[in-house]
Structures are given as structure tokens and as C-alpha cells.
Amino acid sequence: MLIENAVLLVATGFGLGWISWAPGTIGSLIGVPLAWWLTHHSPQRRVVILSVLLVTAVPICHWASIWLGGGDLSQIVADEYLAFPIVMLGLAMARCPWVIGGAFVLYRLFDVTKPLPISHIEAIGGGLGIVLDDVMAAIYAWIVLTIGIAIWRRCQSR
DSSP states (O other): OHHHHHHHHHHTTTTGGGOSSOHHHHHHTTHHHHHHHHTTSOHHHHHHHHHHHHHHHHHHHHHHHHHHTSSSOTTOOHHHHHHGGGGGTTOTTTTSHHHHHHHHHHHHHHHHHOOTTHHHHHTTOHHHHHHHHHHHHHHHHHHHHHHHHHHHHHHHTO
């Protein structure tokens, strides 16, 4: 029972997943300080830490899903907050508030709208499907943010 409670606590974002209005967005906010903390580490260490967190998220989300009734339930937000820092990987401007805000908005946009192949990835099921759709949303957001920063820098250099 203690392990089940601990897993559910982490999976629900320490209770934020139980908020009735936009639990995924509210739960994703935990990813902002996590992403900020990761910027203080070397790029290699960031990748290692994030990989460990995401691999750990798979069984956490899997078991929480089973215990809460199955599927990618809105109360399970560990996938959201642990995948968000992917958006910040490799960005030199990752500590700028407007970049963090933009990253968050883009990430939530892709996670909520689930463009292809995100909607198909979610169908994998279990903890893997729950986590991978958010990883893909983060990758989409990273691509758009990286292009946006490149365009902004180009405009600034003129």
C-alpha cells in the first residue's frame, strides 16, 4: 500500500493531477523548475538525467493507470512534467523567461492537439504509450522553438 501511494503521488504530480480544470497543464508546471534545474548541468548530464527520469516514468505511469482504472487518465501527469524538459535541451537561451514560456505554450499545444503521429503513439497503451506521446509533443515543440529562435536571431543580426 505504501508503494502504491508513493507511485500515485508521483504520477499525479503530487496531487496536481486531481485538479479538475486542465490537470495536464497544471501538472506540467512541475516541469518548469525541473527544466530550469537541468540547465545548470552539462548537456551530457542533462540527457542522462532526463533519460533516467523518462525511463522511470514508464512504470510509474503504467501502474498508476492500472490502479486508477486504465488508459492515459487526466490525473496522471508525471508524463507531462517529466517530458517537458526535452523542449529545453540544447537551447543556449533556455534560461530566458520568454523562451521558457514559449516552450511551455508550444509543448502544451502539441500535447493537447496531438497531431500525427502523436495520436497514434498514444494508442501503444500502457506506461510506454502514456509517456511516448508526451515525448513526441516535446520534440515537436523543440523543433518549432528552435526554428523560432533561429529566425529571431537572424532578424536581430540585421
